[in-house]
Amino acid sequence: MRRPRRQRAAFVVVATATFWVGLAIAVTAFWPIYEHPQFIIMAVGTIVLGSAIALLGAVFRWPSPVVLLLTLIVFAVFGVPFAVPELALYGVLPTLDGLLELVTGAALGWKQLLTITLPVGTYQGLLVPAFLLILVATVGGLSTALRARFGELSALFPSAVLLVGLLFGPKELPFAMPLVLGFLVAVLGTLAWWRWQRRRDAIRALAATTPGTGAAPLETAERSGGIRAVASAVVILAIAVGTGSAAVSLAPPSRERVVLRDTVERPFDPQEYASPLSAFRRYLQPGTADAAMLTASGLPEGGRLRIATLDTYNGVVFSVGSEQTSSESGSFTRVPTSIDQSAIDGEHVTLDIVITGYKGIWVPTAGKLQTIDFVGADASGLKNSFFYNDVSGTAVALDGLGEGSGYELDAVVTPMVADSQLASLAPGTATVPVASAVPDDLAVTLDGWVRDATTPGERLRAMLAGIATEGYISHGGADEPPSRSGHGADRIAQLLTDPIMIGDQEQYAVTAALMARAIGFPSRVVVGFVPDSVSSAGDATVVRGSDASAWIEVNTLRQGWVAVDPTPPVREIPLAEPEEPAQVARPQTPVPPRATEPDGNTDQIPLDSSQEEDPVEDPFLAILLAALVGLGVTLLVIAVLLSPFIAIVAAKLRRRHLRQRASSPAQRISGGWREFEDAIIDYGYTPPASPTRSEVAETVGGIQPLVLASVADRATFAPEQVREEEAIQVWTAVRELGAGLGEGRTRWQRLKALVSLRSLGGYSVKELFARERRLP
Structure with missing residues (x-):
């Protein structure tokens, strides 16, 4: 039914507004990835442009190729100022370099987001993936809401945005639960509005074909349908939230979420390179000990330069990270702009380092790195191949440092322990x-x-x-x-x-x-340089091979x-x-404890600490427990997702039970007929307005429904007493007829009828008008 112009305008406004609410909540999941004002500008501008394309396409009924072409034009024209602003001419016009970065970011930016330290800001066009996703979701979702037969499917687009934001985000997201619950409320509200809208259209269509239907009953029916739609959404939301809260209480989630960056292949594996400590004596050889390795300006008095931090010992070598453990010291990521070291209590320093005789992938740093900026002819290659591990403070540049390489770094240096x-x-x-x-x-x-x-x-x-x-x-x-x-x-x-x-x-x-x-x-070994003396302010400290040293951190x-x-x-x-x-002198053999005297140091920590000896776990048992935990989490997620549908099925079973256990045989026969009538409605049949039981039976067709209708009429209106055997026979027939309704239908159609809300709560569209017509 084509709506009047005023109704169409109201429909477009509400559909657009509800879609924007869900999309805005979903886009919030990307904020921990970027945490930059440019992301807000990009997101708002992209949603406005995408909405304009969808609205114009709906008004002028543009075909899909035209909408796609306009989307590509917006991507090319506005992608550079929105997602690669540093390459935009005057900040608003695209450039050739910007367009190349835009295309590269759309193809490769997804993986780069998983191998870089968060937040990334506007680093190297990494805003492009979010820009592309939001643009496609806005155009596709709003076009679906305004033009598709089932506008409810538009909720899938914000759902995809939310899912991608959570999967590509950091391990720890404090507002993940409120974000998901808020999005759930928005989606359920949208679906409830769509259900009410569809029901109102059906009522208006039926009213147009029903003589004598006035405006007042029509408005009352619409209002009643809207109230029931809202009530249903609230009940389903309460069930979902309650089930989820109970599940979290019974099986609390782990502290860290599982995200895609946990499974992506590490861009740099330190196990593939020799330990820097193995080459320690190389710096002390004749000809190298007196050679200048690098010069450092800004190094504080007593300052040390770290080459690498080593925390894994296998009896042969101390190395960075380990293949056999989940040590975070072996996981290196790119540094987009800066690392927040505000929690570190120490001295903030700025160092200018110029490489002379030093060579290798390990980048000498000091303390905990905040920012680094490479200079020189190889600056671009070093920047693109730079990786850092904030747990150990170790940095690498896969292109390798050599004579002439240089960089400036800001860091927080903690003093040595006295x-x-x-x-x-x-x-x-x-x-x-x-x-x-x-x-x-x-x-x-x-x-x-x-x-x-x-x-x-x-x-x-x-x-x-x-x-x-x-x-x-x-x-x-x-x-x-x-x-x-x-x-x-x-x-x-x-x-x-x-x-x-x-x-x-x-x-x-x-x-x-x-x-x-x-x-x-807990301890680890640090290999680096300790200059004998630091030059005065303004002068560069020359670090020689003989300054190589190693120390520990506890x-x-x-x-x-x-x-x-x-x-x-x-x-x-x-x-x-x-x-x-x-x-x-050191004792050569352990002294056994005296049996007659107790040990006075009862609070002494044993030398064999728990860090040195871990209990041996049964591999099969560990795999079994991991599988059970994974299965439990999967079943829990499935139960939460299916809880609204489970509630619908449970309500129908409860209704069937009450009808089948009514106090008198006549009431049980009447309840059986109502059960069959509800099944007809759930399977999509539309009986005429205010029908008799025979007319409902004729809607389905066949002899058995007519017989059931006749028995129900006789039990309701006949003066004689109804026997118990008749009620049993009626319910047997109801079960057979219900099974017959599903014959010849697909599994999806039977499942759709099972969770249909048309009969739940008691009222189909025909019953609404039958009830309204009886009003005085």
Whole structure:
């Protein structure tokens, strides 16, 4: 039925408004990805332009190719100023470079969004995927709402936008639950309005063919239908929200959501590259030790440059990340604009670094990186191949640094822990991969050093004091005592069992890190440069190969990760083991505890900490539990999604039960006929207005419906008493007729009838008018 112009205008306004509400809520899911004012400008402008295309297409009845062509024109003309504003001429006109970036971003930006640190702002055209998605959703969704036979399908487009925003977003999204619930309310409200609109059109069409129907009954019927539509939406929403809330209470979700960036292949795998600590002695070779590696301007007094942070030890090498663990230190992402380090308490520094003799993919940085900007001839390649891990503070440029490379970085540098502060430290809660193949001599030596200490902080200080007292520095040079390179388990065991402990930063950092873990502190090794002296302000500090060093970081309860240098002081190495310090010599065998005296240090943390030994889990049991958890979550999601339909089916079953268990046989026969009549309505039959039972039976056709109608009429109007057997026979016939209605229909048609709301609540369109006509 074609509506009058005023009704058409009102329809367009309401349909557009309800669509905009759902789309606006869905677009909000993209805010954590960008967090930039340009995203708001882009989203609002795209929705307005897409709506204009859809509205004009609906008014002038443009075919789909014309609408598609206009959408492509808008994408090309407005895509650059909206999604790639830095390449737009005067900020509003597209350029050739901007168009190339627009096309590239539409094709490749999706994957780049999953391999970059969030938020991305306007970095390298990564606004293009959101611009394209919002434009397509606006044009397609609003065109469906205004022109399609089933306008309710327009809700699928905002749903797709919301789903993509959640999947491409960060792991932690505090407002995810309110966002989804708000979107659910908007969609259900839209669907309720569409249902009322369709019902009103049907009432008006029926009124046009029913003589004597006045305006007052028509308005009352429309109002009644609208109230029932709203009530149904509220009930379904309450059931869905209640079921979801109960499910969350019974099975709370994990802290972090599972998003696509968790499953995408890592763009940089540190396991494919040699550990920087393995090449430590290379910097100390003749000809390299005195060579300038780089120059750094702005380095604070006592500042250190980090090459890489290593947290995985396999008994052979300390490396970055691990294939066998879920350590976040092995996951590198691109840095779009800046990283928020406001939670780090330290000194903000700005460094200008120029590479001279240093080579490799590992980018020297300081502290926790905030921003980095490459300069020089290879700046573009380094920028595009730069990846960073904020957990460890390690940066890489896959194109590789070389002579002439340069960059400026802003960072937050935390000071080293003073010796006087060590005793007050408490182990933190960070997770590091479990070390394997730790030499037994390490626990024996550590026990001799920390036996008299009580707290973890005091044991950490005692361990460092033991290394400083008994350790000597030698890089194994021509004029130095022998000192083998490497930091495998055999080399660490040799360091601890030789008469004189001789090694360099490579061995002492690994030893201190393993001992700190045994004490209870999560620890990791840092390899980098420690200049002997820092130039005055305005001058560049020359960092040479001899400045290469290694130290450790321990995770503490209050300060987080703090740097600790376990390197012993440089002093002359004795030719033989000293005789005098025999009382502090390391015990060669463990001293068994005395059986008659209890241990006084009852609060001492065992040397074999939980970080070193994890309980062995049954792989089959772990897989089974993971499968059960996944199955439970899947069933829970399915139950929440199906809860509105389950509520409809349950209501119909309850109605059938009440009719079948009525107090008298006559009422049960009448209820059986009403059950059959409701089934007819749910299957899409439309009986005439105010029909008799025979007319309803004729709508279906066949002899058995007419017989059932006759029996129901006789039970209602005949004076004789109805027998119990007749009621049983009627309900048997109702079941057979109900099964017959589904014969010859598809499974989808039978399912649609099962969850149909036409009969629920009691009133079809014909009954509305029958009831209204009886009004005085």
